Amino acid sequence: MLKPKQSQCAAATLFCYSIMAPSIGHAENEEETFRLSPIIVNDQVLADDDTESVVAKELWVGGKVATSILDTPASVSVITEKEIQQRNASTTEEVLEYTPGTVTGYYSTDDRNDYFQIRGFDATTYRDGLTLGSLRGVREDAYAFERVEVIRGANSTLFGPADPGGSINFVSKQPKFDEFGNAYISYGSNDHKEVGIDVGNTLNEDETLAYRLTGKVKDSDREYDYSKDDSQFIMGGLSWEPNNDTKANLIVDYLNTDSTPNSGGYPFDKEYDRSTFFGEPDFNYHDVERTNISAQISHDLDNGFKVRSSLRYSDLTDNYGYTYISDSATRTGSTVSRGYLASAKDAQQFNGNLIGQYDISVDRLDSSSVFGIEYQDSSSTSLSSYGSATSIDVENIIYTGAPSSMIIYENKKTDYATKAVFLQQNFSLDDKYILTLGARHDDIKLSESDYLNNTESKNNFSENTFRSAFTYKFNEEVSAYISQVESISPPTAGTEIVRGEQLEIGAKYSPNDMNALFSIAVYDLVKNNVDIAVAQNDGTIDREIIGENRVKGVDLEVKAELTDSLSITGGYSYMDSKVVEDDSYEGNQINIAPNHTASLWSHYILPRQDVTVGFGARYIGTYYFDAANTKKSNAAVIFDASLSYEITKDTNLSAKVSNLLDKQHIVGSGTADYYNPGRNITVTLNHSW
Template sequence: MTALMKASPGRRFARPGARRRIARLMLGGATLALVPAAGWAQETPAADPAPAEGEVYRLSPVLVDRGARGDDDARSVVAREISVGGKVATSIQDTPASISVVTQREIELRDADTIEEVLSYTPGIVTDYYGSDDRNDYFQIRGFDASTYRDGLTLGTMRGVREEPYAFERVEILKGANSTLFGPSEPGGSINYVSKLPRFEEFGEVYVQGGSFEHRELGFDFGDTIDADQTLAFRLTGKLQDAEREYAHSRDDEGFLMGGLTWEPTFDTSISLVADWLVRDASPNSGGYPLDRDYSRELFFGEPDLNRHAVERATVTLLGEHDFGGGFSLRGNVRYSDLTDDFGYVYLSDYPGRPGTVVDRFQFGSDSSAQELIGNLIGQYDRDFGAIDSSTLLGAEFRDASTSTSSFYGAVAGIDVANPVYTGAPPAVAPYLVQDQDYSTQALFVQQNLSFYDTIIVTGGVRHDWLDLRQTDRVGGAPVTASDDFAEFSFRGAVTWKVTDEVSTYVSYVESVSPPGIGVEPERGEQYEIGVKYAPDAFPALFSASVFDLTKNNVTIAVVQPDGAIVRQLIGESRARGFELEGKAEITETFSIFGGYTFLDTEVVKGVVRGVDVSGKRLASTPEHMASLWATYVVPGEGARGDLTFGFGARYVGAYYFNASNDNGRSDDAVLFDASIGYKVTENAELQVNVTNLMDEQNVVGRGTADYYNPGRTVMAKLRYVW
């Protein structure tokens, strides 16, 4: 046990009888990781006695316990390590990038029930700008779309599914262009969902929850070791939800089940198998609201008989790693996913100055299926050369995916918004798109890190992706097949200066290549960033600041046409410049706080939309200012009663334009308040009540052929029992 890493203070883990697996992380964690293995460390006073079997123990400052995956995420809002990115778990403080982590503890404190809610307090991210269009999770990072990953593997054709936050022990956000780490990806940033994996200890929880909009929910998450030698552990996580949305004739039902096995036959080998199943039966869209004034969110102007969204996805993932000794280790990950995603709804097609109260409507829907196999193999070699430490990563990735889509669109009978009368499901229309697509991707990458005197860390990386695309259209006679292939390089370079053990600063240059389409050049992005991070030894905390300049070329966007149709158009080049501040701290055992601020100056450098030059316009759905703050305070019960936990948060979202032309209005500045109160009924049971949008503020957050509002006030009560 000779691990020699500067560790994060303030962590504790309970691992009854578990084997300690100790590993060295080179360069103070200068590289990033795609695998879900995390290294955690703990500082303890020298006078602490050795823990007895089954008790909570503290690791010494130089030891890293790789077996206690995610446990600190259940206890703290402050994350000090990250498992996403450059192929090995690493310290956030020494990573040359702007990084945010939403831990399991933070998700629980805010009772975040969707990914949009999970990300709503993260600097640089704007969420939920399509309001009651609930087909997907909508969010942007630094003015651009974000690419999404699960355990470091791209979600790819699974991207359109609303993910279930209860499946994850944390959500990691790596901001800026990242194709050297991830392959084809959006330039705004990347979001990695880290799955809950088995732990070598007995643990568990079960909860019931109810609240607004007839919401009823039951969930469980438990696991333990299976064999006497404690080499095999399991975990079972599930959720069942029966609910409605805030508008009439809606539903929001869900079932989720995930099971995992982890086998660790030796200190150096770990294999995890995780299988999960997600099914949703929900309403895809409220249909929007007329443009002439504000309307109640409870109203529904679509058609109850055509308002469906059915999703079913099954996923199997295999994660493995082995340390050969001598500084060489190998990791491999593979995942297979199968998805069906079908929806249909009726929406308003309004316009300013519309006479009377009858508004036109259209129907829109799609039936699709997808299958995807994706995996990687990553080798790492670490070596010391006196005052220089070296860490080299070499890897290969592959992805094979196929999709089948049938989409329909057409006009239906209008509706009198002053006296709505539903006319039933509109007659079926012939699909305007019937298409099969096949994707094949292979990639090779290398990343080199050099640490000089444990003070200066130089990081360089290069990646080459080969992409083969094939598309068959089956509308209008004989099938028409087209294909295309691409070969793209991306580069990354950075220098980190560890000013002290508590302060580090960095400068970086990173590139991105967005997933292309047949006959369409890939969108390319590049970002320059300077940042500083401060992690005090006095208490668990991490503060960061960054300044960035991000550019995206060959930009294509979705544009709503006058007849209601949606087409993609090339607008040329866009740019986002700004700075971010973020801080998360547990000041005392009873008081924690986190928040941030973003200033974002965006501009279309050159581009044309519908024949109109939009150069100089701001990017759509991108506010100039965003800020958030959440504080939690615990009033100890001291035996007379249970602990009381109070939480209060505020989110500020500045005004932004609704479209790329900046000509159909802009949102209002908005301040939204959230609150929570928890009471510890017994040592193992807690009652918690959360309120989002406490003042029930209503704002237009999206506008096309109709207005879409932000979610209204929601009150949820949860009774949770843990062991």
């Protein structure tokens, strides 16, 4: 069987795109290759090897966007597998810490979820181009992915119902048609013990079938008393390539976590030690069990036509219970009120798409049409309860145990279904002027059965979104663009659809004499019908709707391998946020939206070649914790570092320290304060073969 050459890139995921497809009528003339490089798709080749570079040049998001980042009319960041390994990032928050325009971990000690926002708003998460939807609350394990892609700004035309902050796509590790293996063992702070393995090879003599097996086990505490953070993850994949035109993948993965959430936080009156626990050791649990079954297939037909499809079924259980403190700024004395909260959730989700693409070239004009249908059907049940807990004396902590009974305040079933058709049309003239147009229609059905009140509600939405962009390529190294995109998402409160609109102007520079990518983007982003949580004086949390929020800002990013020994990743973001339409909050800044953030990570191989050092700094400016702008954070700089020693060519010993100076500050506040994570040291022994 003919295989793509390694220089053309090894076979990998379903959504890997080449910029090398020949123009119709000029297949034998390299100088006459199809000029619309940003949209060409060849599912058999992979341009980036993410284990070898921190600088990605292409996107893999489902064939709906330009494959070349330089020519993509959007602000994009890609965190490659090499960068993830350099920083030893194990959660989504850690992966995104050095990404411009992104604020992470603003409820850090509330460990139930990964917390992140892009450009002041929530972002929608995807896996291999398909939305995670009702599963988005699960803390993803970075060991499962070979890259994470971030597209800033609203874009429902490409991805369907989505939050306006942006899109985060996790790209799963795929089978390779080469034998490889990697295993590691690590130990770190909080008695953190972890082992992992990632192996793969071909399964038959003609090399048309390959497998990959990835797994890890973690046994750990967290930095507060009476905690745990245990998990098991395993993922198996099969890839079949009978020829250069056809590919099929099957991936099954299982995630199980047994942890404690510490969602109660810390009292307001002073700064407490992170190890102090104000909950109840006998009532502090978070158990998650999730299974995914994913299938992908692609086929390249004759005459410039390609077709591909992706399907996924997911099953989830997510149960937690904890004791929270409900403090008040006006409290006197050392006694703080507390309450119990518990939730049990089951969710099943099926989603998939069928995408076609047709490419044609006529004289100086190239055309690429991407069209398709998408479907999602999810169902979830949730049972939530609360109870009054005994107050706690913060100066003399005495635990009283788990609740004997609780009051159910929510018992409901939610069904969510979407059907969509979409079309994207790209025209390129002389590989210099690129016009992008897109349209999408979504039919959304949202129904809820309230078993507690014996009521049912149904909402149907029929929404259109549009996208337009123009890219000008000055030369092979520099491009500039202007784009307009829209987003829609169903309401979490009320009955009005949530809409976002963004206008963006940007430029990118990828020098020929250096492996680097520089980018800048200026944007104006608006979100209507904003649902927010508001902590009340009595400790309860209510939902409110804000008419319109607006963020104007600038994002800058550099990813560069300056020499064979030195690489850097850096970014800066400025956000000017404001509530522009609301009776209560008009004129206020949006919460969790700092005016300034900046980061820089550098990685250097010493001249002796067997020792590598890494150093990073993250600056987070001040931001408000609430819509009323009554409480504000302090600006902070967090330093991270790493050190690696190559014992042999295939074996190395590394150490990573996050929050090197053990800086402590408040990152979130509601009925309690929440602190950023403390210093964490992890030592890892890694062996490859």
